[in-house]
Amino acid sequence: MNAIKVVLTLIPFIWIIGMVPVVNRVRPIVLGLPFLAFWLVAGIPVTFFCIWGLYNIDSKRNRDS
């Protein structure tokens, strides 16, 4: 498993778990949500793109092999 896949796999975990101590606050209120909630919700599209990236890497590898 190459380095890009490792990074893409780790990013969601760092965003959602690793950053909790830092983002545990109410202000600023973004998109109507308290910051902690906003950050975790933002983790959803971040994860989406990471898994999408993994999927593309694997599809390309399957096509080429």
Next chain:
Amino acid sequence: MTNQIVAIGVILLFVIGATVVGMIPGIRQKMTLEQWAVGGRDFGRLLNWFILAGEIYTAFAFLGGSGWAYARGGPTFYILGYCTLAYVVGYYVLPAMSPMGRRHGLMTQPDLVEHLYESRSLGILTACVGVTFLLPYLQLQLTGLGLIIETCSYGLITRVPAMLMAFTMVAAFVYLSGLKGVATTAAIKDVVMILAVAFFGIYLPIHFFGSVGGMFTALDAAKPGFLTVPGGTKNLDVSWMMSTLVLTSLGFYMWPHLTGNSFSAKNPDVLRHNAVYLPLYQICMLFPMLVGFTALLIIVPALKTPDMAFMALVRQVLPGWALGLVGGAGALACMIPAADLILTTSMLFTRNIFCRTVGRDTTPQFQAKLARVVVLILTVIALALAIYLPNMLVNLLLTGYSGVTQFFPMIVLGLFWKSSTKIASFAGLIVGEFIVFYLILNKLDPLAIWGLHLNAGFVALVVNMAVFVIVSLATRTPAGIERKARAIDGMSSSPAASTTVGTH
């Protein structure tokens, strides 16, 4: 009076409608065990989506999501994070499991364990542990269902008749259609639930505060710090949240019914593709929370049962059809996961406990018939427990997530690490479960240690993992590694590998 009639009408429409849809696959075709248990392994992206996504939006999502927001505040937000991460885990784990299932005729989680470790006793242990944690989870859906229908019918349909009615219908379509029934009804449930929670989650805050941001500003002013961690609780702090996120994201796919569900996929690409899009579904978890937060500001005096927050607010503010919509969606949110749980528990008992011990010489046809009968028996047992002993299983439920996550080293490392051994699995699992039960029964969840508050299951998992790795390294043999490699890569040259699971 009209409010009540409309509400009940809407609820019945959803519940009966879903049941009918669920029964259709079973009426149209006579099913083999494989078609009944794993949908014939031909679910494409859409059906697979509904069956995986659907299982997440249970009574807890509906009642607990808003109840937690109402009572605890900030800690509730862990719910937004753990499923998202679980899909990353799933991206790797599910496409590894599913082809193995197809190749070797695996239908259940213990089947998988038995295959990976060539151990019938480990499979039986896995099945027993699985049933232990599925039963209270099943009973929770049932109790939640009773509460929802009673509240949303303005008390006209009380809990016991509600449970009896709904569960009879669930038993009916599970008996007839198995997993296909679950998947088709899940599709209805998901659509209804998304529409209902999105509508109320956006409408209610706007109705009272002009905007979602307005509601949160008002809440922050009324209860400063409530919207962060630990919010309204004393000990659910940052370390709790982080350890709980780790536990629940790793443990998510360790629930027995999700293994069975993933075996239904047509091919691994279906699972990978859905792993990409399933996270987006998570956003829906925000909506019940918004309702719970709004309820906190609006409902006076404070509710005794936080889980009622969603329904209480709607009942206070909107007419009968709206409450009926909540009731119908909520009922489906309980019934469909309950169906999957009943199906899985029946398969675990029939195939992995009974037919691996006392009933070793049974034919596949007998197994299929028995599994269906067990569905009916289980329904009766669950109903009896829910009606007469509703609190008996609460402790088991609390240990539920922590308990099933202890499967993680055995299954995930078992799928990818050739040195993983049977003895390590026993050791890790037993140690893990012991710690889980010890901590939770002694009210040590979260465990306060070193100034942190750690989720009990997380603690158990760490120890479990360490034990598993150490014991594996100590007990591996070259022959064992080779056998494991064959089990994982599917190149079975020895006849012994195919007689265990595939032919039953």
